Amino acid sequence: MRHIVVTGGNKGLGLAQTRQFLSLGDHVHVVSRSRGDLDGLPQERLSHYEVDLANWRDTGWLDEIHGKAGHIDGLVNNAGVNFRKPVWDTGADEFDHLLGVNVKAMFMASGRYIALEMEHGGNIVNISSMGGLAALRNAAAYVTSKTAVIGLTRAIAGDARSLNFRCNAVCPGFVETNMTRTAFKADPARYDQIVGRIPSHRMGTSAEIAAAVAWLVSDDSAYVNGVALPVDDGYAIAT
Numbered sequence: 001m002r003h004i005v006v007t008g009g010n011k012g013l014g015l016a017q018t019r020q021f022l023s024l025g026d027h028v029h030v031v032s033r034s035r036g037d038l039d040g041l042p043q044e045r046l047s048h049y050e051v052d053l054a055n056w057r058d059t060g061w062l063d064e065i066h067g068k069a070g071h072i073d074g075l076v077n078n079a080g081v082n083f084r085k086p087v088w089d090t091g092a093d094e095f096d097h098l099l100g101v102n103v104k105a106m107f108m109a110s111g112r113y114i115a116l117e118m119e120h121g122g123n124i125v126n127i128s129s130m131g132g133l134a135a136l137r138n139a140a141a142y143v144t145s146k147t148a149v150i151g152l153t154r155a156i157a158g159d160a161r162s163l164n165f166r167c168n169a170v171c172p173g174f175v176e177t178n179m180t181r182t183a184f185k186a187d188p189a190r191y192d193q194i195v196g197r198i199p200s201h202r203m204g205t206s207a208e209i210a211a212a213v214a215w216l217v218s219d220d221s222a223y224v225n226g227v228a229l230p231v232d233d234g235y236a237i238a239t
């Protein structure tokens with residue numbers, strides 16, 4: 001049985017990834033501060049680890065999972081936070097917190113995962129965003145972080161392929177979750193503008209993002225390494 005770690009796998013996009021891996025017969029190890037919506041899922045192949053990734057220096061949770069599972073076949077760095085402000089309104093502490101969760105925790109977890117599975121290899125999928133490919137407005141800290149995610153993904157892809165690891169990023173388009181609901185509530189005109197630009201004029205579903213994540217973790221994508229895959233219905237290339 002495969003063991004897959006999904007950070008933030010208890011809500012939103014991550015919950016759909018947890019469901020997807022469970023449906024494939026995997027054991028899913030969810031890492032987040034709360035249990036979120038996990039209680040509604042079948043529990044036999046599900047474990048939860050209460051971790052605040054803002055404490056990004058601490059990767060002991062990966063050692064704990066590795067110790068219990070024996071091996072980790074895939075690490076999905078999905079947990080993330082967002083707030084909508086231009087750079088001039090962003091305070092040092094909020095910038096620091098966002099980078100801690102979105103980038104530094106991902107960086108440290110990826111490094112520890114590779115160290116733990118050095119003899120076997122493995123697979124990392126990092127969740128970036130449209131904000132990693134273009135400058136989403138009023139989200140300077142988020143855009144900075146999601147662009148860094150793509151750089152980290154490429155660095156790992158190049159450095160760790162010879163150790164039998166692959167590392168790819170997924171850049172979801174706009175999907176309805178708590179994160180986007182909060183952002184659009186603060187700016188309804190932006191919702192109309194964005195949905196108007198999506199070629200199918202609909203937001204994506206978390207299951208559609210999860211399918212892409214699962215494909216990248218699988219051997220079906222064996223020759224795919226270091227990509228930043230938009231799953232956005234063509235939003236990024238539509239004018």
Ligand SMILES: NC(=O)c1ccc[n+]([C@@H]2O[C@H](COP(=O)([O-])OP(=O)(O)OC[C@H]3O[C@@H](n4cnc5c(N)ncnc54)[C@H](OP(=O)(O)O)[C@@H]3O)[C@@H](O)[C@H]2O)c1
Nearest residue numbers: 008012013032033034052053054079080129174175177179
């Ligand atoms: N929704 C979209 O349209 C969209 C588009 C592009 C990219 N994304 C990316 O997709 C990922 C998931 O987003 P989402 O929309 O599903 O957001 P969400 O519904 O707000 O979920 C965020 C997840 O991250 C976890 N998390 C947040 N802070 C954490 C911390 N300090 N320590 C541990 N876990 C933490 C949360 O769990 P707890 O609160 O229980 O800790 C939750 O599971 C993020 O990286 C986001 O940037 C989303």
